Amino acid sequence: xxxxxxxxxxxxxxxxxxxxxxxxxxxxxxxxxxxxxxxxxxxxxxxxxxxxxxxxxxxxxxxxxxxxxxxxxxxxxxxxxxxxxxxxxxxxxxxxxxxxxxxxxxxxxxxxxxxxxxxxx
Amino acid sequence: xxxxxxxxxxxxxxxxxxxxxxxxxxxxxxxxxxxxxxxxxxxxxxxxxxxxxxxxxxxxxxxxxxxxxxxxxxxxxxxxxxxxxxxxxxxxxxxxxxxxxxxxxxxxxxxxxxxxxxxxxxxxxxxxxxxxxxxxxxxxxxxxxxxxxxxxxxxxxxxxxxxxxxxxxxxxxxxxxxxxxxxxxxxxxxxxxxxxxxxxxxxxxxxxxxxxxxxxxxxxxxxxxxxxxxxxxxxxxxxxxxxxxxxxxxxxxxxxxxxxxxxxxxxxxxxxxxxxxxxxxxxxxxxxxxxxxxxxxxxxxxxxxxxxxxxxxxxxxxxxxxxxxxxxxxxxxxxxxxxxxxxxxxxxxxxxxxxxxxxxxxxxxxxxxxxxxxxxxxxxxxxxxxxxxxxxxxxxxxxxxxxxxxxxxxxxxxxxxxxxxxxxxxxxxxxxxxxxxxxxxxxxxxxxxxxxxxxxxxxxxxxxxxxxxxxxxxxxxxxxxxxxxxxxxxxxxxxxxxxxxxxxxxxxxxxxxxxxxxxx
Numbered sequence: 001x002x003x004x005x006x007x008x009x010x011x012x013x014x015x016x017x018x019x020x021x022x023x024x025x026x027x028x029x030x031x032x033x034x035x036x037x038x039x040x041x042x043x044x045x046x047x048x049x050x051x052x053x054x055x056x057x058x059x060x061x062x063x064x065x066x067x068x069x070x071x072x073x074x075x076x077x078x079x080x081x082x083x084x085x086x087x088x089x090x091x092x093x094x095x096x097x098x099x100x101x102x103x104x105x106x107x108x109x110x111x112x113x114x115x116x117x118x119x120x121x
Numbered sequence: 122x123x124x125x126x127x128x129x130x131x132x133x134x135x136x137x138x139x140x141x142x143x144x145x146x147x148x149x150x151x152x153x154x155x156x157x158x159x160x161x162x163x164x165x166x167x168x169x170x171x172x173x174x175x176x177x178x179x180x181x182x183x184x185x186x187x188x189x190x191x192x193x194x195x196x197x198x199x200x201x202x203x204x205x206x207x208x209x210x211x212x213x214x215x216x217x218x219x220x221x222x223x224x225x226x227x228x229x230x231x232x233x234x235x236x237x238x239x240x241x242x243x244x245x246x247x248x249x250x251x252x253x254x255x256x257x258x259x260x261x262x263x264x265x266x267x268x269x270x271x272x273x274x275x276x277x278x279x280x281x282x283x284x285x286x287x288x289x290x291x292x293x294x295x296x297x298x299x300x301x302x303x304x305x306x307x308x309x310x311x312x313x314x315x316x317x318x319x320x321x322x323x324x325x326x327x328x329x330x331x332x333x334x335x336x337x338x339x340x341x342x343x344x345x346x347x348x349x350x351x352x353x354x355x356x357x358x359x360x361x362x363x364x365x366x367x368x369x370x371x372x373x374x375x376x377x378x379x380x381x382x383x384x385x386x387x388x389x390x391x392x393x394x395x396x397x398x399x400x401x402x403x404x405x406x407x408x409x410x411x412x413x414x415x416x417x418x419x420x421x422x423x424x425x426x427x428x429x430x431x432x433x434x435x436x437x438x439x440x441x442x443x444x445x446x447x448x449x450x451x452x453x454x455x456x457x458x459x460x461x462x463x464x465x466x467x468x469x470x471x472x473x474x475x476x477x478x479x480x481x482x483x484x485x486x487x488x489x490x491x492x493x494x495x496x497x498x499x500x501x502x503x504x505x506x507x508x509x510x511x512x513x514x515x516x517x518x519x520x521x522x523x524x525x526x527x528x529x530x531x532x533x534x535x536x537x538x539x540x541x542x543x544x545x546x547x548x549x550x551x552x553x554x555x556x557x558x559x560x561x562x563x564x565x566x567x568x569x570x571x572x573x574x575x576x577x578x579x580x581x582x583x584x585x586x587x588x589x590x591x592x593x594x595x596x597x598x599x600x601x602x603x604x605x606x607x608x609x610x611x612x613x614x615x616x617x618x619x620x621x622x623x624x625x626x627x628x629x630x631x632x633x634x635x636x637x638x639x640x641x
Contacts, residue, residue, distance in 0.1 A: 020533060021455055022450045024454065024604075039447060067530075090442060091442070108447055
């Protein structure tokens, strides 16, 4: 286990990703690193419900395009709670609207170590 | 005899014969003037005795007077004397006569100009009856240089009276206007060509002063913008430009004077369609002899469709990039998950390659989906065809309404179908003589909205004993059905394997508008 992954130990990480294969891949990786995964969930509605029902969230990884909806309401909710998060997307950074430009962005296919470093480094 | 204005400048008589004859008189009348250029000489020396006119000495005063007048004139004049119209003309006329001169002198008009004999017959009839004729830009075909050529002339005919007061000849002033007529015709043709071009091409055409104030706008401008003719003039044309683009237009014009070119894109209001469309406006500077810009000739070209196409393409490229990057993530995940089940080795290679092929097929469908929406039937048939299964025609039954799948659902659905199909080939319906596969679907309304129900039923199976089969069949395919579809598509699924049948049911939300028509 790398030192980046070690930083995950005990962290509660929310995953929002609509693609099943990518979601369980990420989940497995975070869990291997000792993190507790919240979700993964594939939609805004489920993500908002999970956030509302969870007291402690240390970080979040958000896919931007969730089938036919965009993840920004989830970003707003996390921002309001002061939870650090990043976007994982196949789109160019240019498509992110100005209110969310400051959010860190990882291009797919994402490198879990880069994600860990960005969130907890 | 020097006469002001007679061309060429009068020269002293050179020919001794001419001067001798010029001095003779028979009836005590005045004689022909000396000089008067080439024709003066020719007339004086011509052997008129061979003609009905007789020698000059015998000519009546009226004839002498008429010939003197025309010889002195700088205007092309010909005298047609007597019933036959014997021709006597001046230098200016000899230029007009071309190759016919000098044979024309002294000949009968009918023979001198055989190609227009009828015309001249009429002239002689009218003239000798005391009448006058006048033609403007009269077109006649003459053979002055051996070949027929159209010629335009201003022709004025007046009778010349003899001493008895009777018309004895016709004097004709012949001014050729061919050059002017052709020039005017060319100008008209050029103008017509410009009008045709300006009104026929789809571009809006206009002329503007050096500052951009409109001088003229083509009918297309009027028709497109709905402005009346006056409305577009001056700076009126700016009213048709989108308010957000007026500053761009003004800036372009300010810079045009210095750069000598004008090119900018803007929206222009279409009156009939009541909407703005994008145009590209370009103009070329029209310059005077010193190179100063005197006005601009411009076109405005509708590029709205092109821009929309470009925007669509940009969206498509972004989507494609998104899909591709996502796909790499999916491939990596599938490789890892397959490896976890098979371990490294031949089985991994086989299963991973199969799954890559399925992914590849669905990318093909997705890339064409804008022209050809992906239906559930297409997806099922694509996966079954890829199996290349024996007796598929007789073993497989497919049926259901036309169901269009959302692009976002297609990939996961296709992978699940691929696992079902692969399992059917390796462990299921295609492995026994009596095995059959039925894939049917329907749309139904339920409490939680409109849903798509698909049944995948394999019958006539023979389960070999032992747990090996169950783990194989229940492997990755079962995980996709029971976990991936509920996660990604909010599907409710059931996967039931008995001794002789496999029954897999997939029930997923299918919002209104995703169905079009139905198939038997």
